[in-house]
Amino acid sequence: MSKSEIGKTTKTIKTKDMGAIILAGGKSTRIGRDKAVVPFQGEPLLLRAMRILKELFGEVIVVKNQDLPFQLDGAKVVHDDVPYQGPLGGISAGLHASSHDVNFVVAVDMPFINPQVIDYLGGLTDEADIVIPRTVDGLEPLFAFYNKRCLPVIDEMLARGDRKIVAILPQVSVRVVGYPEIADLDGASTTFININTERDLERAERRATHVGTLLPGGLNGDRQPPVERAVTLYVNGEELVTVQSSLEHLEELACGFLVSEGILRSRDELTNVTVDAKGGAVRITLTRSRTIATAMVGKRFVTSGCGKGFSFTSPGDARGIGGIDVGFTVSAAAIPALMKEFLKSSRRSGMHSSALVRGDQVWLLRQDIGRHNTIDMMVGRLWLDGVEDRDVMLFTTGRISYEMVVKAAKARIPIVVSRTAATDLAIELAGELGIELIGYVRGTNMQVYTSGSRLE
Numbered sequence: 001m002s003k004s005e006i007g008k009t010t011k012t013i014k015t016k017d018m019g020a021i022i023l024a025g026g027k028s029t030r031i032g033r034d035k036a037v038v039p040f041q042g043e044p045l046l047l048r049a050m051r052i053l054k055e056l057f058g059e060v061i062v063v064k065n066q067d068l069p070f071q072l073d074g075a076k077v078v079h080d081d082v083p084y085q086g087p088l089g090g091i092s093a094g095l096h097a098s099s100h101d102v103n104f105v106v107a108v109d110m111p112f113i114n115p116q117v118i119d120y121l122g123g124l125t126d127e128a129d130i131v132i133p134r135t136v137d138g139l140e141p142l143f144a145f146y147n148k149r150c151l152p153v154i155d156e157m158l159a160r161g162d163r164k165i166v167a168i169l170p171q172v173s174v175r176v177v178g179y180p181e182i183a184d185l186d187g188a189s190t191t192f193i194n195i196n197t198e199r200d201l202e203r204a205e206r207r208a209t210h211v212g213t214l215l216p217g218g219l220n221g222d223r224q225p226p227v228e229r230a231v232t233l234y235v236n237g238e239e240l241v242t243v244q245s246s247l248e249h250l251e252e253l254a255c256g257f258l259v260s261e262g263i264l265r266s267r268d269e270l271t272n273v274t275v276d277a278k279g280g281a282v283r284i285t286l287t288r289s290r291t292i293a294t295a296m297v298g299k300r301f302v303t304s305g306c307g308k309g310f311s312f313t314s315p316g317d318a319r320g321i322g323g324i325d326v327g328f329t330v331s332a333a334a335i336p337a338l339m340k341e342f343l344k345s346s347r348r349s350g351m352h353s354s355a356l357v358r359g360d361q362v363w364l365l366r367q368d369i370g371r372h373n374t375i376d377m378m379v380g381r382l383w384l385d386g387v388e389d390r391d392v393m394l395f396t397t398g399r400i401s402y403e404m405v406v407k408a409a410k411a412r413i414p415i416v417v418s419r420t421a422a423t424d425l426a427i428e429l430a431g432e433l434g435i436e437l438i439g440y441v442r443g444t445n446m447q448v449y450t451s452g453s454r455l456e
Contacts, residue, residue, distance in 0.1 A: 015122050019103040020057040021094030022049050022075075023087055023142065024064035031197055034066060035109045038201065041208055045108050045195070050075055052113045057104065061097055063090040086163045087142060092154045095146060107142040109195045111204055114187035116348075121145055121177060128175035130168075135179045135192050141165040143192060181247055181277065184226040186348060226350035226369050233257065234283045246351065246368045249377045250275045253368075254282040256380025260407040267386070324434040328391045328414045332446075332455040334360065339419060339441040342395045354378060354396040356413075363392065371398030372407070379411045393417055400426045400437065409433045415454055417441060422449050 024036040024046055031038065036046035043051075046062065047070065053060050060075045078097045080090050091105055102125045104118060117133075124131045125145050132144040142165075153171045157163075182188050195201050232242040233254050240263075245253060251273050258264035264286070272285040338357050342365075346353035351367040354374035366377040374396070381387075393415040394408055400422035406429070408416050415436040422430075422439045427449045430437040436454040440447045448455065 015056045015104070015119065016058045017100065017102075018057055018122065018125075018145075019059040019061060019094075019098040019100035020053040021061045021063060021091065021098065021103050021105045022046065022053065022108055023090040023094070023105065024062050024066075024068075024108045025087075025090070031195070031201070034068075035195065036064065036066075036068060037070075038109075038195065040111045040195075040201070041205065044070065045111060046072075048111060049106065049108055049113060052115070053104075053106075056115055056118060059099055061094050061103075063094045063097075085158055088154060088163045088165050088168075089158060091146060091165070092151065092158060095148050095151050095154070098148070101148050102145060103148075104145050105142060107194060110143060110191070110193065111195065111208070112187065112190040112193055114185070114191035116185045117182055117188055117191045120182055120185060124175050124177065127173075129172040131175045131177065132169075133177045133179065133182065133192070137192075139166060139176070140192055142194075178278065180227055180229075184246055184348060184351065226348070228369050229280055231277075231280050231282060234281060235263065236286055236288075237283075243373065244370060245373050247277050248368065249366060249380075250277060250282050252366075252377040252380035252384065253373055254284055254380070255383055256376030256378065258284065259379055259383050260376055260410050262410070264383075267383075324409065324412055324414050326390060326412070326414055329454045329456050330393065330415065332448075332452075335417060335438065335446060336441055336444050338362075338393075339395065339417065343397070343419065346397060352396070352398045354394065354398075356382075357393045357395055357417075358391065362395075371396060372404065375404060375407045379407060382411065390414065399423065400439065402426045402429050405429045405433065405435060405437070408435055417446075 037044050040048055046068070050060055050062070050072065054074055061078055062072055062075045063078045063080050065080045076097060078093050080093045087107070094105065095103060102122075104122065106113060121131050121133065122145060125147065129147045129149045130144060133140045150168065150172050153168050157168060179188075190207065193204060193207070195204055227246045228244055229247050230242050231245045231247070231250060231253075233240045235258070241257075243257070254273065255264060255270070264270060269286045269288060270284070271287055274283045276282070338360070342353070342355050342357065342362050345355070345362050345365055346367065348367050351369060352371035352374055353365065353367045354371065355362045355366070356364040356378055364378055364381060366374040368374050368377065375394070390412045392413060394413045395417045396404070397419055399420050400416060400418050402423060402425040405416065405426045414434070415438070416430070417438045419441050420439060422437050427437055431450050435450070436452070437449040438446050439449060
């Protein structure tokens with residue numbers, strides 16, 4: 001990755017600025033009828049897809065080549081009148097009709113369209129012309145994001161009679177999202193199910209009946225275990241540390257960790273970041289030639305974080321960090337409502353969550369099996385984007401320990417809030433460093449551990 005590309009990683013997105021294209025198709029030979037009108041839980045598949053996508057996207061486009069027995073209110077209808085062009089022809093028609101550059105394309109026969117998976121994939125659309133997931137069954141081109149930049153290639157292929165969607169991939173920029181990258185999102189196990197036969201329909205109906213219900217033994221039928229993998233950070237070719245992570249936002253995680261530990265100080269020092277999620281490695285190249293990793297050996301502290309977090313900063317070292325003297329204050333009465341909004345955005349089973357709250361809204365959210373990782377990701381995101389404004393609060397679902405206070409202090413974040421406790425050392429350090437520390441935000445109650453000077 002070149003220096004100009006540093007920072008192009010997943011961000012919080014607004015799909016309302018994108019379009020959704022539903023390929024309604026026509027009569028299916030295997031199921032023997034038009035899939036668009038096949039009822040699923042009492043609702044035609046096409047109307048079900050429209051209902052879900054209208055909540056997510058600024059525009060919904062239905063590409064069809066048949067008459068339908070119901071109205072398509074709230075959607076732009078495009079007639080795909082060119083015969084024998086298949087799904088690629090439908091994608092072309094939908095992209096031409098769309099008012100948006102970036103569009104989500106989905107087949108009408110996928111009844112378990114999942115907003116979390118869509119949001120994650122959509123967050124990667126700055127990286128490539130096509131963002132396409134890969135499951136155990138292969139690539140999923142009919143549950144993918146397409147940029148209008150693909151149209152010249154698509155139309156050229158259609159003109160010469162080539163209708164294979166995968167054939168366009170070598171000619172455009174593509175971001176393939178492996179299933180392990182999204183496996184921990186609630187609903188990821190069902191969102192790629194499609195209906196080709198009557199038997200498929202019966203199975204999907206049974207699955208829909210059981211999703212979200214308690215199975216024998218108290219296990220929820222839709223909860224997927226979070227991903228946990230070892231990821232090693234290399235600096236200038238030398239191994240620095242290995243952390244357990246959920247394989248998300250690894251560029252942010254690596255840069256945030258280096259910033260938090262004082263290893264990465266200036267943007268001019270960073271020349272390259274290479275992420276190998278499959279191989280469990282992030283390789284960072286700095287302009288400094290001295291051996292960072294070698295200098296740090298013997299100074300590693302095992303922290304209280306999940307997955308045996310590491311820090312190179314001891315509590316004694318932390319007292320040398322400059323205090324935060326910004327005049328940022330917030331209304332104490334606003335914090336319970338902000339915590340409620342934060343927790344509403346954090347519903348992923350088995351995952352810690354942290355967020356930066358700006359004003360009256362959750363501005364940046366990250367989730368991982370390790371609560372320290374979530375903070376490093378956000379610190380990395382701020383650093384990569386060059387965001388200097390620190391009039392923000394850090395909210396977290398986990399216990400606040402000393403090294404989390406250190407990370408906040410190095411990122412110059414003045415207020416840290418948790419739904420649970422803070423350790424005594426964290427409280428002591430926060431007081432010395434000028435950080436307001438608030439815990440046990442439950443209902444309208446909370447515990448202010450420090451001076452309260454930043455609370456109105």
